[in-house]
Amino acid sequence: MRLMADLHIHSRFSIATSPKLTVPSLDRWARIKGIDLLGTGDCTHPKWLNELAGVLEPEEDGFFRLTKQTQEAFDSIQALADDLPDPTAERSVRFVLTGEISTVYPRGGRTRKVHHLVILPGFPAAKRFQTMLGKIANLSSDGRPTLRIDSRDLLSMLLAADERSILVPAHIWTPWFSVLGARSGFDSIEECYGDLASRVGAIETGLSSNPPMNWALSALDRFAIISNSDAHSPDKLGREATIFTMEPSFTGLADSLSGAAGGPAGSVAETIEFFPQEGKYHYDGHRACGVSLSPAESADLQGLCPVCGKPLTPGVMRRVLELADRPMDEWAPCPPSPLPLPGLSGANRRPYHSLVPLAELLGQLMGVGPGTKKVAAAYAALVEKAGSELALLMDLPIEKIGRLACPGCPGEILAGAIGLMRRGEVSVRPGCDGVYGEVKFTFDIKQVTINQDRYLSAEKL
Ligand SMILES: [Zn+2]
Ligand SMILES: [Zn+2]
Incomplete structure (x- = not known):
């Protein structure tokens, strides 16, 4: 089964996050974006875990679903009040318990600060993990708690809570808070997790790196490479994501994250990426x-x-x-099919899609900010026609996009921009020192022939 997953997100209990991060709003936004499997985020936070337990019901082993009752109540009241897009595609979102933990500790005469994504196989395991961590830190003050313990010891506690649990080093290249970060981390995953490093089978690229950058290190060949949004508000879900081919269960996910080639129950198929130059710490x-x-x-x-x-x-x-011990080409194309055999170098290479979020793209084409009412109206119209944001950005044939009636942005122009984006033909100003970079679509709008009748009728929508 093909599942679009976003495993690293946050709840409203993390610092600097949106108050709109409730479980039903996450479920609704996952449907808008086109996500099938969503990490809950913040599963170490006592209030959030209670809230999750109250509205999720078991689906497959280790996966959960929002109760119909909660979903319908949200869709008929809050979603209407907030005027959220109404995705037409029939999609039921699965949840899996995840969280992010920051460890800050001295090793080798330097302070190390590493962020980890943790994934647990169910509520009893999450509760045990919470009890263990609660003895050494205040878990209520931040959905992403900071622990003064070694990363290796965090992994050991996670496995003691349940040995099926999964740890993925988060956004491994950010300078201040990551396992390989220039100012925070180590020179290898092995150095960080020590004798337990073999229990780490996957790495998260983060917004500032894409798969080809990670392919430049033979030391990373054995890891599955995944991407997640690290969203701090519901509309940012899926801005990076991973497509798995897997059995829909915790076992399927664990196999997929067990190493470069995955396991019998699943593996990574593709990833969705930012243009890495857009990340806040590229240059x-x-x-x-x-x-x-x-x-x-x-x-x-x-x-x-x-x-x-x-x-x-x-x-x-x-x-x-x-x-790196290989030449790096951040613009390297997707690897040719068939993929390299397991065990060979390059076994973790997968096709990837570099995308610009739809609201950002529309804002640029319409000459307004991505958070404006004009963009929201166009966004909603497009999601309703395409089924979801990711379906529009990745899958819908360009000719069909050209025929979409969208208020404020003729379909022909949108089709032109999405075509350029899919082919990677964009111009980029790289981000640095905490400032996001910028991707521009360099095509001549005057060259585009627009069907005025269709466009003007869309304007009246
Ligand atoms: Zn983080
Ligand atoms: Zn300066």
Whole structure:
């Protein structure tokens, strides 16, 4: 079974997240986006875990579903009040218990700060894990708790709570909070998790890196490569995601995350990515000095800022090049089919899609902000016709997109932009030092022939 999954998200109990992050709103937005399997996020938070237990019912082993009653109540009251898009595609969203944990601790004379995605096989396991962590940290203050323990010991506690549990190092390249981060981490996954490293079978690329960047390290060959949104509000779900081919159960997910080639019950099939240049830490730079440099340019200046003279905040690109033992091509095309055999180098290479979120794309084409009413109206019309956002961005044939009637944005123009995006023909200003990069669609709108009748009737919608 093909399942679109987003495993790393947050609830409203994490710091700096949207109050709209409730279980039924996540369910609704997963349907809008086209997600089949959603991580609950924040499963170590006592209130959130209780809330989840109250509205989810078991589906397959270790997977859950929102009760019909809760879903219908939300759809008929809150979703109407908030004017949320009404996805037409019949989709029932499965949930799996996940959370993110930050470990901060000294090792080898340096402070290490590493974020981990944890996935648990059910409520009893999550409850046990919560009880264990509750003895060493205050779990109620943040849905993503910070623990003063070694990453290896966190993994050991997770496995003690239930040995089927899964740990995936989160957004492994971000400079300040990740396992391979320049300012926070280690030079290898093995160094971080020590004798338990063999229990880690997958890595998360994060928004600032894409699969080809990770293929440049032979040390990462044995890991399955996955992507998740790390969403802090419901409308950001699925901005990165993973398509699995798997049996719909915790066993299927565990097999898929057990290593590069997966296992008998499942494996990674494809991933959905940001353009990595859009990530907040792609290049080296200084936000305040307006400086953004490629690894080569920064190396020429010994990593020092040409404006203030202080060390630049290192970007993900520089760090990947530091650890890479193969040439890196961040624009490398998808690997040819058939995929390399398990055990061979490259066994974790999978096709990937570089996408720009639909609201951002519409904002650019319409010359307004992605959060405006105009974009919301166009977004809703398109989701209702295409079935979901990801179906529109990835699957709907370009000719069909061209014939869509969409208020504020002629279908022909949208089709042009989506075609360019699917082929990777975009221009990019790389992000750095906490500032997002920008992807632009460089096509001449005047060259596009628009069916005025269809467009004007859509305007009246
Ligand atoms: Zn994180
Ligand atoms: Zn500076």
